[in-house]
Every structure is written in C-alpha cells, then in structure tokens.
Amino acid sequence: MMAALGLTGTPVALRGRLTGGARAGIDRDGWPRLAGGPGTVAAMRVAPNAGLARYAAVMGLVAHDRPDGPVLGVGDGCADGEPQADLAAAIARRILMAPHDRPADRVARRLPMIGVWAASELRGAPGPASGGDLVSRRGPADVQILRRDETFAGYFSVEVCELRHRTHAGGMTPPVRREGFVSGDAVVVLPWDPVRDRVLLIEQFRLAPLLRRDPQPWLLETVAGRVDAGETVEDAARREAREEADLAVTRLFPAIHNYPSPGAFAEYLYTYVGIADLPDGIEGVHGLESESEDIRGHLLARADLTGMAMAGQLTNGPLAMIALWLELRHRAIRVELGLG
Numbered sequence: 401m402m403a404a405l406g407l408t409g410t411p412v413a414l415r416g417r418l419t420g421g422a423r424a425g426i427d428r429d430g431w432p433r434l435a436g437g438p439g440t441v442a443a444m445r446v447a448p449n450a451g452l453a454r455y456a457a458v459m460g461l462v463a464h465d466r467p468d469g470p471v472l473g474v475g476d477g478c479a480d481g482e483p484q485a486d487l488a489a490a491i492a493r494r495i496l497m498a499p500h501d502r503p504a505d506r507v508a509r510r511l512p513m514i515g516v517w518a519a520s521e522l523r524g525a526p527g528p529a530s531g532g533d534l535v536s537r538r539g540p541a542d543v544q545i546l547r548r549d550e551t552f553a554g555y556f557s558v559e560v561c562e563l564r565h566r567t568h569a570g571g572m573t574p575p576v577r578r579e580g581f582v583s584g585d586a587v588v589v590l591p592w593d594p595v596r597d598r599v600l601l602i603e604q605f606r607l608a609p610l611l612r613r614d615p616q617p618w619l620l621e622t623v624a625g626r627v628d629a630g631e632t633v634e635d636a637a638r639r640e641a642r643e644e645a646d647l648a649v650t651r652l653f654p655a656i657h658n659y660p661s662p663g664a665f666a667e668y669l670y671t672y673v674g675i676a677d678l679p680d681g682i683e684g685v686h687g688l689e690s691e692s693e694d695i696r697g698h699l700l701a702r703a704d705l706t707g708m709a710m711a712g713q714l715t716n717g718p719l720a721m722i723a724l725w726l727e728l729r730h731r732a733i734r735v736e737l738g739l740g
Contacts, residue, residue, distance in 0.1 A: 425488025515629025
C-alpha cells in the first residue's frame with residue numbers, strides 16, 4: 401500500500417489493538433477500529449503527499465487525533481478477518497490512475513467495480529499463458545504503453561491506450577491506439593442435476609441485442625455475474641446461483657475459462673457446470689431487486705439443451721459453449737460423482 405501511494409515512512413508502534421478490518425482498502429467502511437487497552441499496533445509515520453490526500457478523499461478517511469499523533473486508516477472495525485493487502489494495494493493504484501480532475505466522490509461511487517477490476521488484474525497476472533507451447537512466451541519489454549487514459553467511467557469503464565508491441569518479425573509496431581471496454585472477471589454456471597439429467601436455464605432482458613435491433617432481446621442464458629472484490633471465483637459462482645435461481649450448488653466442475661471477445665472487451669469468464677438438485681417446479685422468477693433483475697428459470701433435459709446448441713438456437717455464447725462441453729463430459733462427471 402505504501403508503494404502504491406508513493407509513500408515512505410518511519411515505523412512506529414501505537415498503543416492499543418485493532419479489531420475488524422478484513423475489508424480495509426476494499427470498501428469505504430471496511431477499516432479496522434483502533435481500540436484502547438494493552439498491546440501495540442505497527443504503523444508508519446509518513447509525510448502526507450498528493451496521492452495520500454486523493455486516496456483518503458476517495459476512501460472517506462479522516463485523521464483521528466491520538467496521543468501518538470493523528471492516525472489515518474482506522475474506522476468502525478467492520479468485518480473480522482485478515483486484510484487482503486495485495487488487493488487493497490491494487491485498488492489504491494487504480495484510484496490514483498483515475499483522471500485527477502475527476503471528483504473524489506465520483507471515483508468513490510465506482511469503488512465496487514474498481515475492486516472487481518483490481519482483483520481481475522491480480523488473477524490475470526499469473527496466467528495461464530494462452531496457447532500452451534504453441535505461442536511464444538513474451539515479456540514486459542514486448543509491449544510499451546506510451547499513454548493510457550480512462551475516457552469513460554460509469555458502472556463499466558473505457559480505457560484508451562497508445563502503445564507499441566513486438567511484431568512476429570521481431571521489430572516493434574508504430575504507435576497504435578486501442579480502446580478497451582473494462583468490465584472485469586465474471587463467473588458463468590450451468591446448473592445440472594445428474595440424477596434427473598436436466599439443466600436449469602435463465603431468461604432475462606439484455607440491452608445489447610436490443611441495440612442490435614434483435615427482435616428477441618430476452619435471452620436464454622446460464623447463471624452469471626461479476627466476481628466481487630475479495631471473494632473467490634467459486635464463492636461468486638455459488639452466490640450467483642442463489643441470487644439468480646435460488647439454487648444451492650453442491651459442487652463445481654470447471655469447463656472452458658476464456659476471453660469472450662479479447663479484441664476490445666476486457667472480461668475473462670470462469671465457466672462451470674454446477675451440480676444442483678432440480679426437481680419439478682423449481683424454476684421460479686428470481687433476481688436482486690436492488691439491481692432491477694427480473695430472471696425466469698427454465699428446466700430442460702440436458703439432451704434437449706445439446707440439440708438447441710447444435711441447431712443454433714442458443715445465441716448466448718457461454719451457454720452454447722458449456723452445453724457442448726457438458727455433452728462431451730457428462731458421462732465422466734457422473735462416474736466421478738459415483739453415479740455410474
């Protein structure tokens with residue numbers, strides 16, 4: 401965090417103890433409480449700079465007067481557990497990358513999605529590398545980012561990069577401009593009942609088909625949603641199954657994780673088949689009212705889903721991909737589950 405904010409300092413020990421703070425640096429109200437009593441807390445005495453002031457304004461941090469001096473980075477002590485320092489530092493870097501003339505309150509309103517993208521960067525950095533041994537490994541020197549601007553920031557954002565990259569002939573391209581729609585990692589889950597051999601699909605309205613003048617902007621899809629900052633991909637899969645279909649997923653089988661449109665869409669999809677109990681009458685209408693979700697469930701025999709995919713009746717790409725993956729893998733999964 402210190403490096404992300406461009407700070408150096410001197411270690412000091414504050415009297416007292418910290419409680420809570422598992423969401424420190426992730427949520428505005430996630431900071432630990434500095435309580436009195438025996439013990440000491442490791443801290444750093446720093447000289448304030450513009451980066452720290454900007455970060456504090458976005459995070460809603462105020463200095464608390466203490467006998468040791470003013471203390472920044474404490475709050476009401478919400479959420480017990482260990483802080484996620486790497487994620488907090490990545491979020492801090494993203495906050496400081498926002499245009500300096502953008503008001504702090506506008507940046508603060510985007511903290512949930514800033515956290516989604518910061519966590520996506522942390523998951524993306526280790527790989528795996530695309531193409532296995534077929535594609536040559538590249539290093540940091542093979543891409544030179546000359547300029548990077550966030551030209552739009554709503555729920556999603558748009559970043560414009562001027563860059564040069566290594567060519568297949570070994571040289572470098574001239575400066576080129578590329579635009580990326582930044583949305584962050586998402587998880588996709590197809591609920592499957594291997595005993596009844598049926599799946600649950602969801603149906604909801606989508607803006608993109610409407611903009612394309614598609615006469616059917618209500619699409620059949622899988623359960624899906626963003627991976628929130630600080631949660632695992634698997635936890636996100638189970639949470640989305642509860643929110644969008646009122647389902648308890650007992651086990652997740654990873655399918656084909658992928659970039660759906662890497663030319664311009666900065667999204668990575670983690671795709672799963674989720675084992676669930678799907679009796680008659682479970683379909684229902686679900687979704688979060690806070691997000692104006694209106695989601696209808698549909699039960700379908702797995703074989704019928706495969707038939708729809710082969711007939712070109714599934715226009716949602718992740719659903720079609722998982723349907724065909726499950727057609728190839730359903731027998732092996734049933735054996736692994738002890739169902740013969």
